[in-house]
Amino acid sequence: MTQYYGFLGAERPLTHEQEFAKMEKFRADKHEPWPMLFGDSSNSDAYGEAGIPHWVVLDRTGKVAFMHDGYSPETFKPFREQIKKMVEGTD
Numbered sequence: 593m594t595q596y597y598g599f600l601g602a603e604r605p606l607t608h609e610q611e612f613a614k615m616e617k618f619r620a621d622k623h624e625p626w627p628m629l630f631g632d633s634s635n636s637d638a639y640g641e642a643g644i645p646h647w648v649v650l651d652r653t654g655k656v657a658f659m660h661d662g663y664s665p666e667t668f669k670p671f672r673e674q675i676k677k678m679v680e681g682t683d
Contacts, residue, residue, distance in 0.1 A: 593629045593648065595636060626675070649675060 598605050600614050612630060619628050639648045643661035651657040657678060660671045 593631055593635050593639075594645070595631055595633055625679075647671065649678065651678065 594615065596608050596611055598611065600606060600611060606614070615628060636646070639646065639659070645663055647660040649657045649659070658674065660667070
């Protein structure tokens with residue numbers, strides 16, 4: 593889940609459609625198989641966003657399984673492995 597900001601990096605202003613397309617490209621470039629949803633800031637508030645990106649992973653019952661803040665190749669690899677285990681049912 594993310595929200596519309598109207599910009600991405602130095603590119604501004606962006607319409608919702610332009611920002612969505614750029615985020616879809618980001619998702620594809622990072623080989624993220626899960627869906628990306630957009631909403632308003634109430635979603636960030638509800639999950640206590642502490643950084644960007646702020647990842648909230650829900651389990652199959654809809655409960656928060658774990659959260660992760662930020663992005664770097666070093667921290668993203670174990671986070672991605674944790675998600676893969678959940679998707680495969682080996683968690």
